[in-house]
Amino acid sequence: MEQLCEVEEIKHLANKYYSEVVNLRRYFHTYPEVSKKEFNTQKKIIEVLEGLSLNIRKAGGTGVIAELKGGKPGKIVAIRADIDALAIDDEISKDYKSKNKGACHACGHDGHTAILIGVIKVLCDIRHRIEGTLRFIFQPSEEEVIDGSGAAAIIEDGGLEGVEAIIGAHLWQPIEIGTVGISKGPVMAASDEFVIIIEGKAGHASMPHQTIDSILTASQIVVALNTIVGRDVDPMKQAVVSVGVFQSGHIYNAISGKAVLKGTIRSLDEDVRREVLMHIKKIVKHICDMAGAHCSLQKSSCTYVLNNDSKITDIILEAGKEVMGEGAHEVKPCMSSEDFSYYLQKVPGCFIFIGIGNPKKGIIYPQHHPKYDIDEMALLYGIEVMSNAALKLLSKLK
Incomplete structure (x- = not known):
């Protein structure tokens, strides 16, 4: 009963911040910045997080790390969002179309950034009940790793020090809105x-x-x-x-x-x-x-191969089902790649997929297409699932 009440509170708080998160997502979409040049994005993230009683620092060059200490002692769990855009021109016909020529959030990182800010706001409201510490990683340069992965830069900058587990998420067009994909083992490919x-x-x-x-x-x-x-x-x-x-x-x-x-x-x-x-x-x-x-x-x-830890994934799937019911389910591996895999070489963790596919709203274009867009209801589901997953991890890893 206590867990159900906590889930309902998370849902209530997620709805409270939803419109703000949508506006932030549209801001980041309008002003995208490519890998290693996320200077304004970094500045905006810090600006939004100031005043929330967090330990905030720049990290990995153009990234941000913010830390929330709970009201009770416990482990450290990290949540990561990538913040960079692709070096292509935006072709969507929306008010929030990119104003930065040659840069476009055609992979959903604008949504990832906004979701993590939403998660932070939700968890700050209940910090007195949190058992441990949550480290929020806004990572640069996921798209361009040839000249240095943003994940590697965050790790080198101490981003994983003391971390027991890490979770991340990707807005994903191949699965439908209202669902999340959570699977054990290899879920994304190594890329060379x-x-x-x-x-x-x-x-x-x-x-x-x-x-x-x-x-x-x-x-x-x-x-x-x-x-x-x-x-x-x-x-x-x-x-x-x-x-x-x-x-x-x-x-x-x-x-x-x-x-x-x-x-x-x-x-x-x-x-x-x-x-x-x-x-x-x-x-x-x-x-x-x-x-x-x-x-x-x-x-x-x-x-590397992105290999979800079995124990952590079981906990995240349980958290997902509490929020989404049968909408939280296993998915098959895909041959796309992610530098989140760098973190999983160091600590156990889980990377999940948040469905955005919705043909009724014209959400049909795949990642990296210049007309890629999202169903913004996915932002709400992402906040709810990731917030509940973080709390459940801290309670289970005691």
Whole structure:
């Protein structure tokens, strides 16, 4: 009965702050900032949190860490939201359309930031009953990890010191509004970037026999890479190999002597991760050898497999069901990636998905689409679930 009363109080407080959270989400959407440049976003977060009796500091460069000490002793639990936008132009037709050219919250981080502020406001209102400490992490640079993950920067800045568990959430278009996905084990893929450089021999388009055609060689590599998942990976396991960049030549009547391919490897298993890279190396070398071209392959690890801790996930699923009923359920893993996985290399935790899909409201565009938007009712559900999850974790981890 006490737990049910607490859930009802959380719902009441979430509704109390809902309109403010919606307005904040729209503010962040209107003024998005890309990775490592979230200066105004950082300033706005601090401004909103001032006056709530929190310990607030800048962290990870352009991030923020705020800490709430409860009225009773206990463990430390962290909640993380990412705050950066994508480097694309916004194409939504709403009043809160991005005013910053070349920057757009097309992945929902505006909502993540607003939800966490809502969670803070709810929990501040009941701080006297909180058993322990809650650390709120507003993390920069989740989208751009090649030059340094925001999660790694937060960890280096002491963001996980003393933390017993960490939770995070993602607004997710593939699942419908009014539901949350909470699953154990691998739920998001490891991501690696690869760059292949092919050095051939340039020449006149009318005399291909005097050249080593880098475009033809690179094309054969692209086709061959697409056989790896179907022929070299255990069919009971998952992997994705995608080439996203093909750059070569600039004159129509010349054969280019150089080509560059860039792409990603996604996997849910570390053995598969290694095997895929081995096959890429083999394919590139053999095709370039046959063509007489020189090649180089560079790989950069971006994220780990995001592996939800079994014990923590059970607690979060219980908390989710108390709020959402059967709307809280398990979901299948996806091949997208998240640098939240960096935190899970250090402490146990759980990452959940908050459904936003709603065709009736036109919420049909996937993450990273320039017309991506959310059903803002998801903000309310996110505040309720994350607030209850945080309290339940502190009480269970005593």
